[in-house]
Amino acid sequence: MNGKLEIRDLHVSVEDKPVLKGVDLTVKPGEVHALMGPNATGKSTLAYALMGHPRYTITQGEVVFNGENLLDKDPAERSRAGLFLAFQYPVAIPGVSVANFLRTAINAHRRALDPEYKGIPVPEFRTLLKQKMDLLEMPYEFAGRYLNDGFSGGEKKRAEILQLATLEPTVAILDETDSGLDIDALRIVSEGVNAVAGPNLGILIITHYQRILNYIKPEFVHIMLNGRIVESGGSDLAKQLEAQGYAWVREKHGEAVSEA
Numbered sequence: 001m002n003g004k005l006e007i008r009d010l011h012v013s014v015e016d017k018p019v020l021k022g023v024d025l026t027v028k029p030g031e032v033h034a035l036m037g038p039n040a041t042g043k044s045t046l047a048y049a050l051m052g053h054p055r056y057t058i059t060q061g062e063v064v065f066n067g068e069n070l071l072d073k074d075p076a077e078r079s080r081a082g083l084f085l086a087f088q089y090p091v092a093i094p095g096v097s098v099a100n101f102l103r104t105a106i107n108a109h110r111r112a113l114d115p116e117y118k119g120i121p122v123p124e125f126r127t128l129l130k131q132k133m134d135l136l137e138m139p140y141e142f143a144g145r146y147l148n149d150g151f152s153g154g155e156k157k158r159a160e161i162l163q164l165a166t167l168e169p170t171v172a173i174l175d176e177t178d179s180g181l182d183i184d185a186l187r188i189v190s191e192g193v194n195a196v197a198g199p200n201l202g203i204l205i206i207t208h209y210q211r212i213l214n215y216i217k218p219e220f221v222h223i224m225l226n227g228r229i230v231e232s233g234g235s236d237l238a239k240q241l242e243a244q245g246y247a248w249v250r251e252k253h254g255e256a257v258s259e260a
């Protein structure tokens, strides 16, 4: 497994409507990328298409992950291959506790590597969970609650990052993990992401706002407009967006807008 995610000329339609119109992006282990852009430009569509959501139809292009065709795999296989998506709108699973959910997910991943794997022993799981929850400043009682059931916006996002921390993927896509967070929750979630970041993890942060980038420092910043990445650069690009908004991007790439 080389951990490299390569998106080449990706075109995606939702209900026969073309949304992504040729996206090229490569995320390597250890790299932190930010994908920014106005609402409805296709950022979440990219995330869902990469995870294999059935509503998102690939009409052209390819995605190679670990040197293999990602698009051949179902969502569970993509997850076991090391791809992780933190959802913009996490779903509640009443009746399944956070701890149970995480233990099931860990076991599924380990069984994918070793079909004989008996399941993580309870003491090992407890130690692992405590360590990750401490990292995210989460009270332990959180583990006993039903996943996302009645969680606040901040708790849902923290639960997503807890999944990220326990599953240890090689590429993590964080879709609007900052949206709806107050400043304290944003800091805690960002510190959690920074704590799991490292040479073996590639991170793609999808965000509308520059705010989260005060806490998480991407080396690479991309701007999506109308289903295409129209600008790529360093962190200065995010600063420029904060200062000037998206108007200059729309103006510069006006053709792409009128084509919509």
Ligand SMILES: Nc1ncnc2c1ncn2[C@@H]1O[C@H](COP(=O)(O)OP(=O)(O)O)[C@@H](O)[C@H]1O
Pocket (backbone or CB within 6 Å): 014, 015, 019, 037, 038, 039, 040, 041, 042, 043, 044, 045, 046, 055
């Ligand atoms: N599940 C869906 N059903 C219908 N339309 C969708 C769906 N997902 C995305 N779209 C459409 O695709 C476009 C891009 O949406 P999205 O990827 O959510 O943008 P962003 O995340 O950048 O705000 C929008 O016009 C949106 O209405």
Ligand SMILES: [Mg+2]
Pocket (backbone or CB within 6 Å): 043, 044, 045, 088, 175, 176
């Ligand atoms: Mg979105």
